[in-house]
Amino acid sequence: LVILALAGVFSIPQLIRDMHTSDWIAQINGSRVSYAEFIFRARSQEARIQMLRQQYGQLADMLLQSLGASADPRIFALESLIRDELLIQVARSMKLRVSPAFVTEKLASPLFIQQELSDLVPMFVLDPYHGINTQALRAYLQRMRISMSDFERKVDQVLERRTLLDILDGALYIPDFVVKERYQEEYLAKSYSLLHFNFGNYRTKAQQAPVGDEQLKEFFEQKNNASKQYWMPEQRAGKIWEFGTGSYGVAVDEDIITSYYHEHKKSEFLEEGSQVQIRHILLKADHDTSMQSVYEKAQKLRAELVNSPAIFAEKAREVSQDEATAQQGGLMPFFSRGTHHKALDRAAFLLQNDGDISEVIVTDAGAEIIQRVSKKSATYKPLKSVYKDIEKKLKSKKFKEQFAQEAQKAVSGELSVDQLVKKTAGSARDIALVSRDDSSAHNKALFKIKQQGDYGFYVDGDKGYLIQLVTLTKPYLPSFESLKDVISQDYYQEKASELLQQDMERAKELAKTDDIAHLAKKFSAPLKTPSAIKKSDAEEVARLQKEGLPVDAMFSISAQGDIAEAKVDLDGFIIRLDAIAPFDNDEFAHEKDKLKKQLQSEYRRLLGAGFVASLSRNATIKVNESLLTTAK
Secondary structure (H helix, E strand, O other), X not given: OHHHHHHOOOOOHHHHHXXXXXXXXXXXXXXXXXXXXXXXXXXXXXXXXXHHHHHHOOHHHHHHHHOOOOOOHHHHHHHHHHHHHHHHHHHHHOOOOOOHHHHHHHHOOHHHXXXXXXXXXXXXXXXXXXXXOHHHHHHHHHHXXXXXXXXXXXXXXXXXXXXXXXXXXXXXXXXXHHHHHHHHHHHOOEEEEEEEEOHHHHHHHHHOOOOOHHHHHHHHHHHHHHHOOOOEOOEEEEEEEEEEHHHHOOOXXXXXXXXXXXXXXXXXXXXXXXXXXXXXXXXXXXXXXXXXHHHHHHHHHHHHHHHOHHHHHHHHHHHOOOOOOHHHOOEOOOXXXXXXXXXXXXXXXXXXXXXXXXXXXXXOOEEEEEEEEEEEOOEEOOHHHHHHHHHHHHHHHHHHHHHHHHHHHHHHOOOOHHHHHHHHOOEEEEEEEEEOOOOOHHHHHHOOOXXXXXXXXXXXXXXXXXXXXXXXXXXXXXOOHHHHHHHHXXXXXXXXXXXXXXXXXXXXXXXXXXXXXXXXXXXXXOEEOOOOEOOOOHHHHHHHHHOOOOHHHHHOOOOOOOEEEEEEOOEEEEEEEEEEOOOOHHHHHHHHHHHHHHHHHHHHHHHHHHHHHHHHHOOOEEEOHHHHHHOO
């Protein structure tokens, strides 16, 4: 849930100390959001994104996109802060002030603190039975130089947003028939018949009708008038000189390399991060058992384990609901940061000694208790093994700085190109005519130069390039005769597409009453009848997509006997849903809760996003662009 996730993110101690500074990043209906808060939010999100990329690799950006979150930490920070402020303003306009009694009640719940206040309240100030240990909290705030009034104000804001979102959530109702429809869509196997209209056959048919020059000229003019299809774009040619660290004679002292290694050892030369091994006990919440009751049960179990840590493995075998580890006494393999759920990761690495037992942790799986078994310290690559890499990096950096200074002088005319080339042994080559759609680095630089004869420069990796615009040709329309063969091919392709579409429309109409096998013969369209498939069967779905079948269009049909059409590349398909497997009440009962949670999550996200979007449209929002562009 994007909105719910955003509502739980807010400033931490340094932010609270700095939030009264005069710099602001945004004004929402006249209320300012501090630049300090923006910087913290951006840095926090950057750390989360890095953790996601370590865990999910290239899928991380897709995951962020599916959640509606920007992969740019600055954009995420700005958008989330504006959303938070909009929600606070609505909450206050509705007079949703939280009472001291309500705040006290929430701060007495360890479960609520872990779920909503984990970024503000450190784990060590939690009392497992009474929420926050007031004495420990006061000592923590005093050490961090945070006033109690500032702390209380931030908690009030979180609770006000939470209350407003709960009100929105209360408006969300998922009827059973919607859950059944989702079950039918995802889990019931469906059988299809598909007529495959091969584009190649229609091209052959179209080419059987001869076309004269007059028709082709008319086609040529029509396409040019509509989209300048046959116009040749602007083209440029140039000359480029390449420079490298060797020609510049760049050198880096040994003490500078050694200093760089020690300064960047932890961030750049980690060989293997610290790892921890734990035992854990998992108690799951389900439709029969609430999270609150599971949490209370876990608290009692923890108290028993704290008194007798040696029985942890035995208890894990008895009560843990993690099938993968229970019989091993809850023992998990060594793991690094970012491997498991954030709360479990944090708790595991905060345990100071082997045998220590954590507080009760709330994760997506349920309530968990962990015991540290062993910890391995981080190891770093020795200087000797990375010396050459550091030297190369520092040489490259020094070269770039020197080259940029001298290339700028050459571009401005302070230094002649001949002098620069002679001084640094640059090598030259010609660039043949290229158009703007060539995405190479030298092409981009070439098209940034304003006038023929002028120079530009750029750096790519450990090389520097000086580039001159030598030739510039304006866009022009070639003659019909020079393009006749291409125009003829395009003409037949368009005619083939028209013929294919005509047959598909006829076949779609006839398929409502005619036998589909008869239609396959009538239109010379091969009939495909893949095995019954479930949308939830990801492996089979991927296989059919690889075969070139229009799987998304197939699943878009909901009623037996209905017909749809689709295109895959240039080929066409007529699809009929032939049969749907009978409704399985037992399977539905098993999957119902999961499906309902999925729907609630989807609808809640849409409802929250729509609500905030409506607030944004009606708000006066001003962004401090100068600070936004300079934020790092």
